[in-house]
Amino acid sequence: MNKQHSDLLWQSSFRFLMSHPWHFVLSILGVALGVAVVVSIDLSNSSAQKAFELSTEAVTGNVTHQIIGTGGGISEGIYREIRIKEKVRNSAPVIEGYAQVEGMNRTFQLLGVDPIAEAPFREFTSQKAGINLAEFMSGANTGLISKEVGQALAVQTGDWVAITVNGKKHQLKIVGFIEARDKRSRQALESVMVVDISTAQRLLDMEGELSRIDLILPSDSLSEKTKTITAALPEGTVLLRSKIRTQTVEQMTRAFEFNLQALSMLALLVGMFLIYNTMTFSVVQRRPVIGRLRALGVQRSEILVLILKEALLIGALGTTAGIIGGFFLAQVLVKLVTQSINDLYFVLNVQALAIGFLPLFKGVALGMGATLLAAWWPAREASQQEISTVLKRSSSEAGITSRLGKISISGILIALVGGLILLIPNGGILAGYASLLFLIVGFSLVVPVIIVGMAKLLRPVLGAINGLIGKMAVRGVVTELSRTSVAIAALTVAVAATVGVGVMVDSFRTTVVTWLESQLQADVYVQPPSAVSRNADATLDSSLIKIFENTAGVAEMGTVRRIEVRTNNGMDNLVAVSQNKNALQGYQLKASTMGFWQHFGEEAVVMVSEVYAYHNEMMLGDTLFIQTDKGKQPFSIGAINFDYASDIGTVTMNRKVYNHFFEDRGVSGLALYAGNGVAVDTLVHLLREQSNDIQQVFIRSNKGLREASIEIFDRTFTVTTVLRMLAILVAFMGVLSALMALQFERAKELAVLRANGMTPAQLWNYVITQTGVMGIMAAVLSVPLGILMAYVLVYVINLRSFGWTLQFMISGEILLQAMVLAVVAAILAGIYPSWKMAQANPAEALRNE
Amino acid sequence: MMKKQIWLAVSAAFILAICFTLWQTLREKYEGEATISIADAMGGNSTEGYLRASGPRKFQFPEDHGPHPGFRTEWWYYTGNLFADDGRQFGYQFTIFRNQLTPSTMKNQGVGTTSSWSSNQIYLAHFAISDVENMRHIFDERYSRGAAGLACAQVQPYKIWLEDWTIENLEENNTEFPNALSVHIKAEMEGGASINLKTRPLKPAVFQGDHGYDEKGSDEGNASYYISFTRLATEGSITIDNQNFTVRGQSWMDHEWSTSALGDNQKGWDWFSIQLSNGYDLMYYQLRNQDGSLSAFSTITLVDKEGKKIPIDVNKVDLKVLERWESPHSGESYPSEWLFSIPEVDIEFKVATLIPDQEMNVSVRYYEGAVTVQGKMAENEISGQGFIEMTGYEVE
Numbered sequence A: 001m002n003k004q005h006s007d008l009l010w011q012s013s014f015r016f017l018m019s020h021p022w023h024f025v026l027s028i029l030g031v032a033l034g035v036a037v038v039v040s041i042d043l044s045n046s047s048a049q050k051a052f053e054l055s056t057e058a059v060t061g062n063v064t065h066q067i068i069g070t071g072g073g074i075s076e077g078i079y080r081e082i083r084i085k086e087k088v089r090n091s092a093p094v095i096e097g098y099a100q101v102e103g104m105n106r107t108f109q110l111l112g113v114d115p116i117a118e119a120p121f122r123e124f125t126s127q128k129a130g131i132n133l134a135e136f137m138s139g140a141n142t143g144l145i146s147k148e149v150g151q152a153l154a155v156q157t158g159d160w161v162a163i164t165v166n167g168k169k170h171q172l173k174i175v176g177f178i179e180a181r182d183k184r185s186r187q188a189l190e191s192v193m194v195v196d197i198s199t200a201q202r203l204l205d206m207e208g209e210l211s212r213i214d215l216i217l218p219s220d221s222l223s224e225k226t227k228t229i230t231a232a233l234p235e236g237t238v239l240l241r242s243k244i245r246t247q248t249v250e251q252m253t254r255a256f257e258f259n260l261q262a263l264s265m266l267a268l269l270v271g272m273f274l275i276y277n278t279m280t281f282s283v284v285q286r287r288p289v290i291g292r293l294r295a296l297g298v299q300r301s302e303i304l305v306l307i308l309k310e311a312l313l314i315g316a317l318g319t320t321a322g323i324i325g326g327f328f329l330a331q332v333l334v335k336l337v338t339q340s341i342n343d344l345y346f347v348l349n350v351q352a353l354a355i356g357f358l359p360l361f362k363g364v365a366l367g368m369g370a371t372l373l374a375a376w377w378p379a380r381e382a383s384q385q386e387i388s389t390v391l392k393r394s395s396s397e398a399g400i401t402s403r404l405g406k407i408s409i410s411g412i413l414i415a416l417v418g419g420l421i422l423l424i425p426n427g428g429i430l431a432g433y434a435s436l437l438f439l440i441v442g443f444s445l446v447v448p449v450i451i452v453g454m455a456k457l458l459r460p461v462l463g464a465i466n467g468l469i470g471k472m473a474v475r476g477v478v479t480e481l482s483r484t485s486v487a488i489a490a491l492t493v494a495v496a497a498t499v500g501v502g503v504m505v506d507s508f509r510t511t512v513v514t515w516l517e518s519q520l521q522a523d524v525y526v527q528p529p530s531a532v533s534r535n536a537d538a539t540l541d542s543s544l545i546k547i548f549e550n551t552a553g554v555a556e557m558g559t560v561r562r563i564e565v566r567t568n569n570g571m572d573n574l575v576a577v578s579q580n581k582n583a584l585q586g587y588q589l590k591a592s593t594m595g596f597w598q599h600f601g602e603e604a605v606v607m608v609s610e611v612y613a614y615h616n617e618m619m620l621g622d623t624l625f626i627q628t629d630k631g632k633q634p635f636s637i638g639a640i641n642f643d644y645a646s647d648i649g650t651v652t653m654n655r656k657v658y659n660h661f662f663e664d665r666g667v668s669g670l671a672l673y674a675g676n677g678v679a680v681d682t683l684v685h686l687l688r689e690q691s692n693d694i695q696q697v698f699i700r701s702n703k704g705l706r707e708a709s710i711e712i713f714d715r716t717f718t719v720t721t722v723l724r725m726l727a728i729l730v731a732f733m734g735v736l737s738a739l740m741a742l743q744f745e746r747a748k749e750l751a752v753l754r755a756n757g758m759t760p761a762q763l764w765n766y767v768i769t770q771t772g773v774m775g776i777m778a779a780v781l782s783v784p785l786g787i788l789m790a791y792v793l794v795y796v797i798n799l800r801s802f803g804w805t806l807q808f809m810i811s812g813e814i815l816l817q818a819m820v821l822a823v824v825a826a827i828l829a830g831i832y833p834s835w836k837m838a839q840a841n842p843a844e845a846l847r848n849e
Numbered sequence B: 001m002m003k004k005q006i007w008l009a010v011s012a013a014f015i016l017a018i019c020f021t022l023w024q025t026l027r028e029k030y031e032g033e034a035t036i037s038i039a040d041a042m043g044g045n046s047t048e049g050y051l052r053a054s055g056p057r058k059f060q061f062p063e064d065h066g067p068h069p070g071f072r073t074e075w076w077y078y079t080g081n082l083f084a085d086d087g088r089q090f091g092y093q094f095t096i097f098r099n100q101l102t103p104s105t106m107k108n109q110g111v112g113t114t115s116s117w118s119s120n121q122i123y124l125a126h127f128a129i130s131d132v133e134n135m136r137h138i139f140d141e142r143y144s145r146g147a148a149g150l151a152c153a154q155v156q157p158y159k160i161w162l163e164d165w166t167i168e169n170l171e172e173n174n175t176e177f178p179n180a181l182s183v184h185i186k187a188e189m190e191g192g193a194s195i196n197l198k199t200r201p202l203k204p205a206v207f208q209g210d211h212g213y214d215e216k217g218s219d220e221g222n223a224s225y226y227i228s229f230t231r232l233a234t235e236g237s238i239t240i241d242n243q244n245f246t247v248r249g250q251s252w253m254d255h256e257w258s259t260s261a262l263g264d265n266q267k268g269w270d271w272f273s274i275q276l277s278n279g280y281d282l283m284y285y286q287l288r289n290q291d292g293s294l295s296a297f298s299t300i301t302l303v304d305k306e307g308k309k310i311p312i313d314v315n316k317v318d319l320k321v322l323e324r325w326e327s328p329h330s331g332e333s334y335p336s337e338w339l340f341s342i343p344e345v346d347i348e349f350k351v352a353t354l355i356p357d358q359e360m361n362v363s364v365r366y367y368e369g370a371v372t373v374q375g376k377m378a379e380n381e382i383s384g385q386g387f388i389e390m391t392g393y394e395v396e
Helices: A003-019 A021-060 A077-085 A147-153 A183-189 A197-203 A222-232 A242-252 A254-285 A287-295 A300-344 A357-384 A387-391 A395-423 A428-479 A481-519 A542-549 A581-585 A596-602 A610-616 A655-661 A680-691 A702-716 A718-745 A747-755 A760-801 A812-839 A842-847 B002-026
Strands: A065-069 A091-101 A107-113 A142-146 A160-165 A168-178 A192-196 A212-215 A237-241 A524-527 A554-567 A570-578 A589-592 A605-609 A623-628 A631-641 A650-654 A669-674 A698-701 B073-084 B089-100 B121-131 B136-145 B151-154 B159-162 B165-169 B183-188 B194-201 B213-215 B223-240 B243-258 B266-276 B281-289 B299-303 B318-326 B333-342 B347-353 B366-377 B380-390
Touching: A003 A021, A003 A287, A003 A300, A021 A107, A021 A183, A021 A192, A021 A254, A021 A300, A021 A357, A021 A718, A077 A091, A077 A212, A077 A222, A091 A197, A107 A197, A142 A147, A147 A168, A168 A192, A192 A197, A222 A237, A237 A242, A254 A300, A254 A357, A254 A428, A254 A481, A254 A718, A287 A300, A300 A357, A300 A702, A300 A718, A395 A428, A428 A481, A428 A760, A481 A702, A481 A718, A481 A760, A481 A812, A524 A680, A524 A702, A542 A554, A542 A669, A542 A680, A554 A655, A570 A655, A581 A596, A596 A605, A596 A631, A596 A650, A596 A655, A605 A610, A605 A623, A610 A631, A631 A650, A650 A655, A669 A680, A680 A698, A698 A702, A702 A718, A718 A760, A718 A812, A747 A760, A747 A812, A747 A842, A760 A812, B073 B194, B073 B223, B073 B366, B073 B380, B089 B159, B089 B165, B089 B194, B089 B223, B089 B243, B089 B366, B121 B151, B121 B159, B121 B223, B121 B366, B136 B159, B194 B243, B223 B266, B223 B281, B243 B266, B243 B380, B266 B366, B318 B347, B347 B380
Parallel strands: A107 A192, A142 A168, A570 A650, A605 A631
Antiparallel strands: A065 A212, A065 A237, A091 A107, A091 A160, A091 A212, A142 A192, A160 A168, A524 A669, A524 A698, A554 A570, A554 A623, A554 A669, A589 A631, A605 A650, A623 A631, B073 B089, B073 B243, B089 B121, B121 B136, B151 B159, B159 B165, B165 B183, B183 B194, B194 B223, B213 B223, B223 B243, B266 B281, B266 B380, B281 B299, B318 B333, B333 B347, B347 B366, B366 B380
């Protein structure tokens, strides 16, 4: 191929794109949106992960091992033992907690350290960082915050800031600022507040206790050293590699992040359909040109390359725009993702996006790959056609009609394969998504035949409503099936994706609401404010509990204690409950052993949540080993309960049993029952008044707590909702692009109609009716596909990633929304072509060729 | 086909360029950090609110062997020259410092603290061994807050300790001389070198300066309370390079507390502790001024065999530097050989460091080294061992 020849070909291609700017721009936009969604989700996930790593790194420093308690803190005497007797010089006591700073709407990690022991571990807390020891360790409320936070609060050294720890207000004197070594750790340290270990003990009510002991053990004599240290530790404390702890925390968010990623891939899939539609369209439109080129001696491979080049251009532009757009979108998404992580798992502050090569590379690969993949078939089809057939206008329509049966059967087969993938045992989440992909592709292949069927039904109806034009409009859809079916299929998939995700969220919400109603039996709930919304990790003041128990109007009281324990499955959440029979009946059990409630109160029997059982592959009667203050103890699993509050699962134990195995007597929450005739609101008011001076706690009525829980639920699903909105946007763009292009392509046909006496008004009517019909068809088709997708999302993907049983819930609202979306977009798509055609001189349009 | 490749290359390059620009602009920029040494961290030069050494006082024992909170600094200082059975010589220094961060009058700003960790006392310890045969000097430093059972000084039972570095009374509750200060010293460096020594005073305590009140400057309160045990019989073991040596020899112990020692114009000091072969012990320090001259507040104490102080006019003491040694670590130039003459008692001897490099490169840099003595006293040949401490030789 010589250069000039190739240039000519490319020029023809370029001219075509330029003469169809709408088409060109919309297809770029399709790619861009798909890529933007994937890149932004990836960026926000990786930023959250990076922030977590950084803050862990900053706070754990160079730690190799940690000594932690089996339930909560450890005695500070252990530190002396390890440091002095066991001569572990690289050891540092640490106390961790959370604090809120007045004037800043976020949670700080309160880090209690001994600056003198810190040097090998963390630079910023060590004496080398220039901490004013005289002020720092005096026992007064003094501490350090990062320079940036200091600036934000307009605080200078020596100023006081108001902080709240475990619901109690304190004044803290800032005696210095944390100096971070670099920007990365500075970001991590922006949510850290450093205090002396003595201050931390007092603020957190942990006198005599430590959260953990950090160690750096030499790698050469590791096993020997860990053995002697372990031997020196009392029951109830363990030595762990610090990585294990970090990993446990990281694993918690894995399913959550994976799901977001998968949703973003769904957006890309929709985007891919749109690209396919666009490329097919551009090929179909240029059949005559391509035919002529072939007749002039241009080779097949050259045509193939030409089309692929076009795709490459669209892909490159779309990907670039997508990456830039994704970056901006990520700024919004990262906040939502962080919010969800804070609600569900642990406190995390993400101050900036972490731009890694991977998300960008993934965006490029997906954008370019998806475009080329989507363009491959149209390009191949164009190059494979016989010259004579390509020149014939009707050939493609004849082709598709004759192949309708084959296409539909292959669609059904592909969908069946999708269904079969679901049957693979332990298929995992990936298989779930693969199946989803097959179902979508299969369904869209059946779309043409359904369109023909639907057209038959719609023709008399529209004929009755809109006369001849109505009939013509419907007929037009079928006569150009090769183009319309692709457009309708793309619309269907896009709209169905929004239905699928919508139904999933709705099902989830309904299930949680029903569960909350049954679970919340008491009238008033008391909780200390907690850093992680769904996980009360703070402790109630014991004097407060006494006061509440004796408050007039309180008939009965139940308590809840939440701690982290080490089991044979890793670090798990243990809930110890002390509640009356009625409240216990509120637990919805998925399965239980005979006479479970009797055993639960007396024996070493626990109840595990469905999610817990699923993740750890545990069944009724299995034994769970829990590290208690009396050593590692076996507990029999007596029941599996539904619990939608934690996606990592919980182990529930009777408080009586807990008290037997653990020394901890703390209480994390109260459930109060109002006496007969006592108004709940009055009681709440009374309790609030009594707690004011002791501890700031949340006192909420049954209704209040339920509402608060649902609010958190909704907040955690904001990301999903945003993604759904984006999918809707992608779908909308798709509808516009596909239908508009379709109508423009028919300019000549419309001109003929005009020349034959059709008025501009009739033309409007014709075009709008036709796009409207296509919208309706897509809307109708999207309902079954959407429900199918929702089904897979709820029963396969959700189950495989979280392990929850959800009630399947289809709301009319979501279906209606989808229909309106499809039809409105379709009608909007008709407006511009109608206007343009109605304006145009039909003679001009006809002369064009 | 060239065209296609160019296109691919151009697209890829374009995208890569954009990614790279984004990545570059958002990449983190590393910045430096400032560090402050423990000396600075302990700083705060205001003496307000602290107790001051303002005149001779009556010492109470055993209480005065213990800590004196209210004064800013205090140390328990052991140095000695020890010999293994085969004659191999080791010098050692073991010191525990107490530092008070805030005056005792300063309360915890109204916060009733119940944590055992809060404290205004910081303990610091230095431990060094001079391995004369191998010309090697090894040292280690530790510090800790004086709380939470990590470090403390107490009288009953007598124990000065920082983690597992301890000075403990050999016989509990025995407050009578000489057993009051018969102690067991135990310490192990990070590298494994350790001492395990028992010391027993051979002479009663010496009260330096004016009955233990030792003026260091003309300003009121620029003084310390200073007690020495100049000769302690010492035996035990030294472990160095995983080799254990049974050792015996003599040690010197100083216990000194003050709030401010050096005056503004004073730069540093040279402090000698010498045990002579004829049973006499000599302590001499000279304070050097910023301008290089000697301060009038130098002190000399000569103690006879029984522990009796022999009065000497400090102004008639002559000390000449014969040799110097430049530290390869700090670049500081320390004297390494002196000619010492006290005409009043007819003493003249040469003092030389046993090995040149005995610089303590810890958070506060100084020189603390074993010395050997050779000379004459009243026409008799004498020899001796001792220690030299030098500060204020910083390169300007």
